[in-house]
Amino acid sequence: MAASAQSTDLTSTEIVRLYAAGRRDFAGLEFTCSLDFEGLEMMGIRFHDCWFDGHFIDCCLVDADFDGASIKTVDFVRCDLRGDSFRRALIDAGEFRGCSMAGADFAGATAMGKRLPGGNYRRSARNDATRLPRTGSSSRPRPSGSGPGPATRLTSPRSTSASPR
Secondary structure, eight states, X not given: OOTTOEEEOOOHHHHHHHHHTTOOBOTTEEESSOEEEESOBOTTOBOTTOEEEEEEESOBOTTOBOTTOEEEEXXXXXXXXXXXXXXXXXXXXXXXXXXXXXXXXXXXXXXXXXXXXXXXXXXOTTOSEEEOOOTTOOOOXXXXXXXXXXXXXXXXXXXXXXXXX
16 A cells, blocks of 8 residues: 555545546545445546555446455455456455456455465455455455365365366
């Protein structure tokens, strides 16, 4: 997270309005209110080095940039996150449920102080959620085929030769 985050009181409604007007870059902002988006297409939006919490439900966020973001209690539900970058993101109690995550990059990201495996991920066809550890939890995403585990698994293309890059 960049030390120069600028506090803003932009709301979800204002972000949608600005996005519709052509703005894609919301980098380096510390949002003072929860961001809640539902049923929106915001491809290529940049929340690089931002601080925020909220919900993304049924959203298309293809190629979005969450690099270095501090994401607290953000739920992504049935979202298209293909090609998204969460590099070096700090994810606190985040949940990814029913999301398309092909090509999403979590290299250097941490969840509750645990380093997430680097590389690109895809949702396992057998599962419909990707749950990151919550406070005090010892669970962590497991590669597909690693035996019984949480309802959701992340799979890294590097771990299986059949996975597309």
